[in-house]
Amino acid sequence: MEVSILRNVLDANDLIAAENRRVFDARGCFVVNLMSAPGSGKTSILERTLRGLDGRLKAGVIEGDVLGTLDADRLAPLGVPVVQINTDPHFGGECHLDARMIRNALPELKLDGLDLVFIENVGNLVCPAEFRVGEDRKVMVLSVAEGDDKALKYPLMFRVSHLLLLNKVDLLSHVDFDPVRFRANVARVNPGLPVIELSARTGKGIDAWIGWLETEVAAAKGRVPCGAI
């Protein structure tokens, strides 16, 4: 006897992600899900960004890591609210953040008065692409040291992202990364994906990234919050 089920495995996650999104929208918080491989420079970019925002936008951070508080500790001196999530209570330590983890972290982050919340995902180019957490925008970081072929190896991440930050461009003369081949590979997978080249180390390109954030936050404030009461 066959019983038809026809249900999506991620329905439960997507439902909670939509609830999270309503909570953020109701407080007027724009949410960026920041994703990359380990070591691409997400936290360094955040440090530069939070300094560069200079209070123009009030930001908070949810830090996702398998273990430890190293990243939250790095951001603490910047005086922004930071909540650390560790995924290790689950079997083996989950390789991504899901909507339930963000929901559990929300009571610890005071959203009132925040314009912007960064969710720094667990370093991984595969799994985080699949799990909505309640974000407005998915932003991926790729560093030039990782190679110019990554779009062809991790297509889903490049497909779902709204913006790509190409980090560590100060290393370009030291690594075999061909910017033309990189752009061509990205265009094969997601021709509409905008790319901002930057260096969290030197600060190059950070202004362009902050400009993108300011434009997106302003546009979001102009629309009616979805589900806001």
Add this chain to the structure above:
Amino acid sequence: MHELSICLGIIEVAAGALPAGMPRVSTVSVKIGRLTGVVADSLRYYFGLFSPGTPLAGATLVIEEVPIRGRCGDCAADFTIDTLVFTCPVCGSGFVDLLSGRELQVVSVDTAEEMVHGS
């Protein structure tokens, strides 16, 4: 890498949808899109590890892998994407909507025995 989460999701969805008094489940059929990057062998491995102790104990996981299909937003051509080039092969446009390839769906469960009436 996310096969564990996906597998636990499959077990939760399938076990939760079983009608009361369902005989032993022999197969659980799922659709997995190629773009999800889910490794079928890994999913079967986790299913074998985590299905015992659930209503799906002893069942086989049957995986249908779904190809990535796209439709061009400019010339409306439909095509299969199997070389990870997401541009239209007919007119070269980059405006491509995905028709399939991201499926993570529990399709059905099957029981070992047919329902026996009378006898």
